[in-house]
Amino acid sequence: MxxxxxxxxxxxxxxxxxxxxxxxxxxxxxAVPENNHVISPKAVAGKMLWQQHNCSSCHQLYGLGGYLGPDLTNTLSTKGKGKNYAAAIMKNGTQVMPNFHLNDTEIEALLAFLEQADKSGNNRVHSYEIGLDGTITSEGETRK
Ligand code: HEC
Missing domain, CATH: 1.20.5 (Single alpha-helices involved in coiled-coils or other helix-helix interfaces)
Known part of the structure; x- marks a missing residue:
């Protein structure tokens, strides 16, 4: 045995x-899957400027940040807004948003950063439904 x-x-x-x-x-x-999350050096420079000027004290990305200004995650792809609109505001500021005296290279970099944010997520975080198991479903999606 x-x-x-x-x-x-x-x-x-x-x-x-x-x-x-x-x-x-x-x-x-x-094969190692292609890393789609690698961001361009220009967008990295934009992220540095974003942090340096503390843009998130007034703005949110993906729904997180300050609430004095609008969420900027999808500004570039929003109808009626886009790159030129965003660049103009960044260049001049508004009555509420300070003018940071950004030069064209800095504005380009911030646009690249915002473009990256736009590609990688959305700001409609409040339309997500949280399921009993803690998973989330966005609008238009059906729970499996
Ligand atoms: C003191 C608060 C504050 C800070 C700091 C700030 N913003 Fe703003 N921003 C605003 C407000 C408020 C608006 C909306 C326009 C208005 O009401 O004047 C705005 C609008 C914008 C818009 C247009 C968004 C849209 O959807 O209409 C962009 C782009 C933008 N800001 C980029 C930036 C960037 C980049 C920085 C950092 C360099 C920054 N902002 C820092 C307050 C701020």
Missing amino acids: PERNFSYHRFIYTLLGVGFLVFSGFVYTQ
Whole structure:
């Protein structure tokens, strides 16, 4: 009886060992997926300016930030707004928003940063429905 038990264990361990090797081989030979989250140097410069001037004290991105100004996540793709509109406001400020005296290169960088934000998310965070299991469903999507 003990003899049999021993070979049974050996069988299980061999199976686990082989399974581990096959799985590891599989994982390490998979092509690495393209990283779509890498942002351009220009957008990185824009992010630095965003932080330096503390834009988020008044503005939100993805619904997070200060509430004096509007959420800027989707400003560039919003009908009637877009790049020229955003650039004009950044260049001159408004009665409420200060003029940061940004030069054209800085404005370009901030636009690249905002474009990145626009591509990667949306600001309609309040229209998400939180399910009982903690997952969220955005409008237009159906719960699986
Ligand atoms: C003191 C608060 C404040 C700060 C700081 C601020 N903004 Fe604003 N911003 C506003 C307000 C308020 C508006 C809306 C226009 C208005 O009411 O004058 C606005 C509007 C904008 C708009 C147009 C958005 C839209 O959808 O109409 C852009 C783009 C913008 N700001 C970019 C920036 C950037 C970039 C920075 C940082 C360099 C910044 N803002 C810092 C207050 C601020």
